[in-house]
Amino acid sequence: YGLTYDYVNTADLEATAAKIRPETKMIFIETPSNPMMLVSDIRAIAELAHKNGALLTVDNTFLSPHFQKPLTLGADIVVHSATKYLCGHNDIIAGVIAIANADSDYGKDLELYIKSEGPNLTPIDSWLLLRSIKTLGIRVERQAQSAMKVAEWLRTQPTVTDVYYVGLPDHPGHALHESQATGFGSMISFKTESPEHAVRVLGRLKLIAFAESLGGVESLLTYPIAQTHAEMPKELLARTGLDDRLLRLSVGIEDAGDLIADLDQALNG
Numbered sequence: 162y163g164l165t166y167d168y169v170n171t172a173d174l175e176a177t178a179a180k181i182r183p184e185t186k187m188i189f190i191e192t193p194s195n196p197m198m199l200v201s202d203i204r205a206i207a208e209l210a211h212k213n214g215a216l217l218t219v220d221n222t223f224l225s226p227h228f229q230k231p232l233t234l235g236a237d238i239v240v241h242s243a244t245k246y247l248c249g250h251n252d253i254i255a256g257v258i259a260i261a262n263a264d265s266d267y268g269k270d271l272e273l274y275i276k277s278e279g280p281n282l283t284p285i286d287s288w289l290l291l292r293s294i295k296t297l298g299i300r301v302e303r304q305a306q307s308a309m310k311v312a313e314w315l316r317t318q319p320t321v322t323d324v325y326y327v328g329l330p331d332h333p334g335h336a337l338h339e340s341q342a343t344g345f346g347s348m349i350s351f352k353t354e355s356p357e358h359a360v361r362v363l364g365r366l367k368l369i370a371f372a373e374s375l376g377g378v379e380s381l382l383t384y385p386i387a388q389t390h391a392e393m394p395k396e397l398l399a400r401t402g403l404d405d406r407l408l409r410l411s412v413g414i415e416d417a418g419d420l421i422a423d424l425d426q427a428l429n430g
């Protein structure tokens with residue numbers, strides 16, 4: 162489509178402003194970011210985009226609409242991988258585009274595209290998704306409660322060197338996150354002492370599944386460097402701190418004590 166783009170750490174507002182060019186049409190952010198959990202200021206970036214005649218799009222997959230509503234904070238477009246929390250059971254692939262203004266040019270373009278190109282869900286997937294959304298609130302509240310317990314436990318572990326969870330009060334984005342969301346979600350990243358140890362943990366899991374994806378009722382542990390982020394250029398990986406010691410945990414609805422016991426035997430057994 163002839164699109165060009167720059168990558169920038171949008172948790173750094175000045176760096177983001179510096180990347181804007183006269184032809185910039187859109188700023189696309191994700192907060193907290195996958196998998197390093199950087200927090201970007203939705204209100205401030207919306208203002209920055211609009212001042213420069215651009216749109217702000219937010220990927221809100223990690224929090225779901227239950228915890229964060231970017232359209233109310235000034236975003237123009239919100240996208241969700243509905244495969245994740247909205248579906249919640251790891252059994253369909255779906256997506257959502259929510260827009261602030263249906264009468265805008267981009268709103269009309271999207272409507273035409275959806276009507277004529279056919280990127281629609283099948284009836285069974287639509288039914289499963291609608292049924293899942295009925296329990297979204299209680300699922301994600303429970304998942305977030307357990308995630309806080311797991312994150313607090315992880316940081317006491319001698320073989321864990323770093324824990325990235327926006328719910329921890331000393332996370333650098335904690336206060337900003339609290340100002341724009343009503344919950345911390347249930348995505349936690351952490352680093353173990355060595356790449357060998359990280360791989361060993363993945364091999365020892367019993368309750369938690371070693372798998373890609375996130376947001377479902379079952380907890381999943383992912384190895385970003387080999388799975389979700391395997392295609393990411395090396396220099397970007399280095400800049401973000403995503404390395405071969407990093408694991409990403411999606412906390413499900415299981416008993417938090419059972420999850421901690423599984424992590425304990427995998428990390429320390």
Ligand SMILES: *Cc1c(COP(=O)(O)O)cnc(C)c1O
Nearest residue numbers: 195220222223242243244254255
């Ligand atoms: C999984 C994911 C996507 C891609 O969604 P699919 O439903 O797998 O196509 C986009 N953004 C985020 C944050 C995701 O986690």
